[in-house]
Amino acid sequence: MTLTSLQWYVIVINVAAFLIYTIDFQIYNHGGDGIKPEVICNIVTICGGAFGTLAAELLWDKKINKINAQSRIYTVVWLILQVAFFWAIWGPNHEAVKEHVLAFFNGHKILCLYYLAINVITFIVFAIDKIKAMLGAWRIREIILLGLCLIGGGTGGLLAMDLCNHKVKSMHFVVGVPMMICAHLVLIAFIAVGAF
Structure with missing residues (x-):
């Protein structure tokens, strides 16, 4: 093999x-x-x-x-x-999984590209804010960081929080960002089954 x-x-x-x-x-x-x-x-x-x-x-x-x-x-x-x-x-059903993923992507290309883009942007903005915090420079407002997570960038925000060790003591982020990700996953599941 x-x-x-x-x-x-x-x-x-x-x-x-x-x-x-x-x-x-x-x-x-x-x-x-x-x-x-x-x-x-x-x-x-x-x-x-x-x-x-x-x-x-x-x-x-x-x-x-x-x-x-x-x-x-x-x-x-x-x-x-x-x-x-x-x-x-x-796994044994990998062909069926591949078909479902491709069908979802083909049916929702704009949504998938948006989700990818907003998460990359959110990650970068969080990383920039961490660098500014380390330099003692003017910071990006928390409402902007949370807003980016709310409009779909939660995964990028959570990865940046983890990898940059940023906002990990703020309950707004520690609890709020994972909750937003859960909400996005539910929304994506509804879209995937055709509820919207």
């Missing part, structure tokens, strides 16, 4: 995630601050390496406590999303 390039990618990213988390844990365990910025660990987890990250967490950091519980939940959530995604593209 020959592996596809995506399957090789999944193997490589999980090995990389395992090694990065192992190095991070060993540095932290020996009195260092771990890998800085921590965003490297998050990026490999988000990009398909959740299994490798979780394997390293279970191997090196067996005891769950207040410090590592959030990280463990974060990894498990990404693992669930990645298993669902890989099951959809490699």
Whole structure:
């Protein structure tokens, strides 16, 4: 059996995630601050390496406590999303899934392109606001950030919050952005089944 390039990618990213988390844990365990910025660990987890990250967490950091519980939940959530995604593209019904996705895209091209564009824009705006915060410069108003999330950019906003460690202590964002994403998913589901 020959592996596809995506399957090789999944193997490589999980090995990389395992090694990065192992190095991070060993540095932290020996009195260092771990890998800085921590965003490297998050990026490999988000990009398909959740299994490798979780394997390293279970191997090196067996005891769950207040410090590592959030990280463990974060990894498990990404693992669930990645298993669902890989099951959809490699599972027994992958042809039917492909047909449904293509049919949805062909029937709603403008919506799909809008959703992609607004999420990229929202991610960039959040990242710019984080840079401005670090420089002590004039900031982008929260109503604009939340507004971008509300009009469809919630996924981009949530990724920026995670990768840039931005607005993670503000309940407006920590609770509001995931709720907006849930609302968007319900709306997309209604559109997909033809309710609109």
